[in-house]
Amino acid sequence: MSSRIYDSIKDKIKEILKEHYNLDTEVVWNKPPSPKMGDISFPLFNIAKIQKSTPDEIGKRIIEKLSVPKYINKLELKDGFLNIFLEKNSFAKKTLLETIKQPNYGQNTSKASERIIIEHTSSNPVGPLHIGNVRGSVLGDVLGRLYKFQGAAVNVRYYINDLGRQIAPLIIGYNLLMEEKVKPDSKIDLWIGKIYAIVNTFLEIQQLKYQLKVLNIKIKTESKLYELNPEDVKKYLSHLENSKTEQQEKDNLTKWLQKLERVSTSLQKRLPKLYSLLFNLVEDNIEDLNKLTIEYVIKYQEGKDEEIVSSFREVSREAISGHVTTLNLFNIFHDDFDWESDVAWSGEVTHILKELEQNSVLRHDGHARLLANDKIATNFGFKEKYNIKYEIPDLIIVNSEGITLYPCRDIAYHLHKLDKFDATFCYNVISKQQQLAQLTVRLALYALGNQDIADRISHFDYEYVSLVGRKMAGREFEYVTPDELYDAVKTEVDLLLKERNYTEEESQEISRKVSASSVKYYILKMDPQKAVAFDVKKAVSLNENTGPFLQYSYARALNILKKAKEEKIDFQTILDSAQDLKFEIEKKEEWDLLQLIEELPSIIVKAVDSLRPDSIANFSYSLASTFHKFYDVCSVLKAETEELKATRMILVYSTIKCLESLFEIMGIDTLERM
RNA sequence: GGACCAGUAGUUCAGUGGAUAGAAUGGCUGCCUGCGGAGCAGUUGGUCGUCGGUUCGAAUCCGAUCUGGUCCGCCA
Numbered sequence A: 001m002s003s004r005i006y007d008s009i010k011d012k013i014k015e016i017l018k019e020h021y022n023l024d025t026e027v028v029w030n031k032p033p034s035p036k037m038g039d040i041s042f043p044l045f046n047i048a049k050i051q052k053s054t055p056d057e058i059g060k061r062i063i064e065k066l067s068v069p070k071y072i073n074k075l076e077l078k079d080g081f082l083n084i085f086l087e088k089n090s091f092a093k094k095t096l097l098e099t100i101k102q103p104n105y106g107q108n109t110s111k112a113s114e115r116i117i118i119e120h121t122s123s124n125p126v127g128p129l130h131i132g133n134v135r136g137s138v139l140g141d142v143l144g145r146l147y148k149f150q151g152a153a154v155n156v157r158y159y160i161n162d163l164g165r166q167i168a169p170l171i172i173g174y175n176l177l178m179e180e181k182v183k184p185d186s187k188i189d190l191w192i193g194k195i196y197a198i199v200n201t202f203l204e205i206q207q208l209k210y211q212l213k214v215l216n217i218k219i220k221t222e223s224k225l226y227e228l229n230p231e232d233v234k235k236y237l238s239h240l241e242n243s244k245t246e247q248q249e250k251d252n253l254t255k256w257l258q259k260l261e262r263v264s265t266s267l268q269k270r271l272p273k274l275y276s277l278l279f280n281l282v283e284d285n286i287e288d289l290n291k292l293t294i295e296y297v298i299k300y301q302e303g304k305d306e307e308i309v310s311s312f313r314e315v316s317r318e319a320i321s322g323h324v325t326t327l328n329l330f331n332i333f334h335d336d337f338d339w340e341s342d343v344a345w346s347g348e349v350t351h352i353l354k355e356l357e358q359n360s361v362l363r364h365d366g367h368a369r370l371l372a373n374d375k376i377a378t379n380f381g382f383k384e385k386y387n388i389k390y391e392i393p394d395l396i397i398v399n400s401e402g403i404t405l406y407p408c409r410d411i412a413y414h415l416h417k418l419d420k421f422d423a424t425f426c427y428n429v430i431s432k433q434q435q436l437a438q439l440t441v442r443l444a445l446y447a448l449g450n451q452d453i454a455d456r457i458s459h460f461d462y463e464y465v466s467l468v469g470r471k472m473a474g475r476e477f478e479y480v481t482p483d484e485l486y487d488a489v490k491t492e493v494d495l496l497l498k499e500r501n502y503t504e505e506e507s508q509e510i511s512r513k514v515s516a517s518s519v520k521y522y523i524l525k526m527d528p529q530k531a532v533a534f535d536v537k538k539a540v541s542l543n544e545n546t547g548p549f550l551q552y553s554y555a556r557a558l559n560i561l562k563k564a565k566e567e568k569i570d571f572q573t574i575l576d577s578a579q580d581l582k583f584e585i586e587k588k589e590e591w592d593l594l595q596l597i598e599e600l601p602s603i604i605v606k607a608v609d610s611l612r613p614d615s616i617a618n619f620s621y622s623l624a625s626t627f628h629k630f631y632d633v634c635s636v637l638k639a640e641t642e643e644l645k646a647t648r649m650i651l652v653y654s655t656i657k658c659l660e661s662l663f664e665i666m667g668i669d670t671l672e673r674m
Numbered sequence B: 001g002g003a004c005c006a007g008u009a010g011u012u013c014a015g016u017g018g019a020u021a022g023a024a025u026g027g028c029u030g031c032c033u034g035c036g037g038a039g040c041a042g043u044u045g046g047u048c049g050u051c052g053g054u055u056c057g058a059a060u061c062c063g064a065u066c067u068g069g070u071c072c073g074c075c076a
Helices: A004-021 A045-050 A055-065 A088-101 A131-149 A167-179 A188-214 A230-242 A247-270 A272-285 A289-302 A306-329 A340-345 A348-358 A373-379 A406-421 A432-447 A482-498 A504-524 A547-566 A571-576 A588-609 A613-633 A642-666
Strands: A040-043 A072-078 A081-086 A115-120 A153-160 A336-339 A362-365 A368-371 A395-398 A425-431 A457-462 A465-467 A532-534
Touching: A004 A040, A004 A055, A004 A088, A004 A588, A045 A055, A055 A072, A055 A081, A088 A588, A088 A642, A115 A131, A115 A406, A131 A153, A131 A306, A131 A425, A131 A457, A131 A465, A131 A482, A131 A504, A131 A588, A131 A613, A131 A642, A153 A306, A153 A406, A167 A188, A167 A272, A167 A289, A167 A306, A188 A247, A188 A272, A188 A289, A188 A306, A230 A247, A247 A272, A289 A306, A289 A340, A306 A482, A336 A340, A336 A406, A340 A348, A340 A406, A348 A362, A348 A406, A348 A432, A368 A432, A373 A432, A395 A406, A395 A432, A406 A425, A406 A432, A406 A457, A425 A432, A432 A457, A482 A504, A504 A547, A504 A613, A504 A642, A547 A571, A547 A613, A547 A642, A571 A642, A588 A613, A588 A642, A613 A642
Parallel strands: A115 A153, A115 A425, A153 A336, A425 A457, A465 A532
Antiparallel strands: A040 A081, A072 A081, A362 A368, A368 A395
């Protein structure tokens, strides 16, 4: 907890301790459990202990010396705490005058000297974004907005992983459909996701059959190369059971068989038309899908075959364009896009490997090459610097066939990434699964003599999102997309809006903004470190701690001022003469609201310093919720006295300003009516 | 086997050394001639995974331990 007024009282107490006891110690404050014990309290135990005195003695001394600022009403000692009762009216005046004065309340320049790169989303271009990826998008977006709000220059980048083996089967299927002039049956990235899942299944079926053949597990069958029917699976399983294969391998193959059977049946059921269309196309045109896949991958990695290059790029671009459309729904935008393939083609990876080799930090083991993470961490002072006490595992970066794996490109990418924006710091908002890979990148930079770069890169990690009861799997076309959540909410909202008298245009704007905020806020409000089982029902809810709830509070607050205008109350004059106004805080609800307003600036600072974008959402909820309570109990326009009316109007106005700042940071739209 | 993260009300979560652990949701009950009911109020519900330690004080820090997720040699 932090607050400017409270901190200033704290500083006074610190001064007294320094002056009186020559004591330089940290003083903490907190909120008493009950208002009867005051508004703010200071525990005196540790000071008493250092001074070999009692809390009461210390407290008495502080009270004696504390020249009471005008917003302190009463001081009290109780159970070792110094309890302070604030003079609410002066507190209100100080806080609200400040709020009125600032154009964007809570904005500051504490990060003005920073230039921040934020990489987020960076999803593979083989399907639509799902709620798992979008968790990173939302966190990255809000982190960037927090920095911007505090004066930093922010550059948001998307790293396109277009070199994956997985893309090749997608390209093959996509091209076959193009030749047949088949049109997408859905949003482009979703369509790509379908093609990928289907053709990849064919590929896996072929690979599995090949493996079984190698082990001499053969069955009599009528089925085609890319087909796996249930009867064959049964036969395979019984052959496998009786074969002399190692148990471990038996288990793996059994699992694989079962999985592929499940996936192919499920895909056939859910996408019957596309499945059979692609099946026939691949069966008729592709003799050896596996071989072709490898050929494509190698050719793209080399980057010289123009046809292949343009195919990969085209499909990737299509997928990413779908991602961008989705992200834009939620006010999430990227400034730049980097291609993994560009990094590969630059030839830098070869140099890096050579240098790592020369520096003796590559470990050859069997046939693969690993980056000697622990050795680097120890020798270059990394462990000491970051207080790492365990052994860091080595990571394979070149496989036994001499093919460089993605961490190599990641290292090359990060060598120049900060230069692209002349950045002071870079956050990679990437799921926790990438922890070791991300650490490896930084260690490689250490080994290459680029500690200065490595120390300015941070992995902002977040836990995975699963579905209630099952896992999300792109390969199986199993996921919940933010698009479908958005649509589900929108249907609900449209229904609500039908009962109100809005024009079609207004209605569309409102439902768009409400739906977007609903989905975005739901993802934002969860602690990044917590794995979440996603509940679709809750995600589309419009009540309680949701985006629409906040928007509703805003509209309600705004409406009071609108109403005031109708009643010919000149609020501008009230604002202009606020300096001379006698502020009056009468009820608990006003006081609660006021304190949250006062707290907002420090909440913003803390959110970025502790890397908790989600804390903004939770604070917004308490503010909105407190406002509703205030609204219910305190009549603004019909307040008993002019002073009370003016104070309440300014409270409403300040709440609006708070919400505007919070919405700005969360990238959620405000609504005047809904 | 090692590492990282999580474990708080029936459920979903907030709470990163302070007094009596907070919301929401489910169930039950009230408030629309009122500044917008997408709201508010009441009621019910917790050995903060377990055991120790540090401390005047622990959900919070340390150590063990259990459970779940993820990563640790050829996918990204």
